[in-house]
Amino acid sequence: MPSLPRLHLFEFLDQSWLPAPLRRGEVDYLHVVLDKTRPYDGMATQLAALLRMAGTNRIVDLCSGTGGPWRTLLPVIQKQNAQAEVLLTDLHPTPGLELPPGAHYRDTPVDATRVPEELTGVRTLFEALHHLRPPQVRALLEDAVARRVPFAAFELTQRSLVYIFFQLLLVIPLVWGFTPLIRPRRWWRWLLTYLVPIIPLLVLWDGVVSSLRTYAPEDLEKLTAGLDANGYTWHTGVHRARGMAITYLIGQPGE
Template sequence: MKFRLHLFELEDQPWFPHVVRQGMMDVLRFMITALGIYKPVVPLLRKALAHTGQTQLVDLCSGAGGGIQQVWQELEKQAGQRFTITLTDKYPNLEAYAFLADQTNGGLRFEQQPVDATAVPPVLKGFRTVFSAFHHFRPETATAILEDAVRQNQGIGVFEGAGKRWHELLLVWFVFPWAILLFTPFIRPFTWRRLFFTYLVPLIPLGTMWDGTVSLLRLYTPAHLEKMVAAIHAPHYTWHIGRARHWSGTGVLYLVGYPS
């Protein structure tokens, strides 16, 4: 798919029930981790961190922290050193963040106050990452996220857990619903609310199907990302853009930029 349609996602809507939004993000976190979606981009991230000499990362638009624990573990394993990641979001999922912080003995931290990805507080220094969230923003806002990183001279990595391929729509429509019904009892931290909105009133699986479809249509292709970077005046930055191949046959879209 070379085109991009910016349709509406349910989880972006202020009227959408928070408990359902949180349940959908928890499902996404579980599935991304179980499938190891972001493992292929860890070497790219590790090289960028080695180039900048940073061991502190600031994760923007963290949602429920989908896949970030696995990325942190793989980073430390591959680099043989300690890293810390601060989770942030405009609508922070504090319950999920506290769970991840406990699971990693503080390797994953979190900011309790809302953080705007287009104007990150200067006190939050570190290599910035955006996992599974860049497609939520229209081009002008997405470009502003990159510009803010350049303005504050911070590296940034943008990663989307799909390659924008037609067959990925089939996975969302015919595999995701059954996977959610199967895996939901094993998602932690456990909540009865998640069970209710999965099995009795199935808003979580239905919402995930809709948002998953819209997300694929919203994804920026490498050509789109190249155009964004070209619009930013950052001659001192090095940019890497492309698709990393996942074992499932899908791709992981990425943009990595850092000061040269």
């Protein structure tokens, strides 16, 4: 599937001025989609293996936003490692979320390119790498290599005409279909989804922009070029499951 040129356009969710109901409406939709479709369950075995290799039970999730897939993913990992835990971090943290046992949110800011030394563990990013420009991604990867910690990043979006075509065709009906599953029910959500469909249009815009920002495997190979100090190795590709394609980047320190 040929890639389009990467364009780092703006996403509404990145804007501090976005009104709270619109931000909440878009985030709640993304949450319910992740909870119902569980696209990352297939990554649990890989993450459990990285924990074993690193001799730790802790995952340090970077750019966690409002929690990502951890409500459903962590229990799957814990079936293979009962002691597994995850620490969610962000430059603009949003603690107080509903999280499963073993998941905690750090309430102080964490810059993903300069992770504090005390935050040890396997580093992960879900749906976050595309928010960073190439120099930021390079700095993030260099920090993982310098600290000799395993690293894993995953993206659901694809930078292709076919993927964007299906987004244009399906996103708005999907928002309409998933909204009744969101709890608690709010009058403003129904108003801004069905009567004045601002939330579906925001989700559509941000989804298309996320696709255009997404790093393809060949981009990730260029960004990791030369980052092999002390036997550190990188693997990138696309994992296909349940009709979805997940671009991944896995980094592992040498012995």
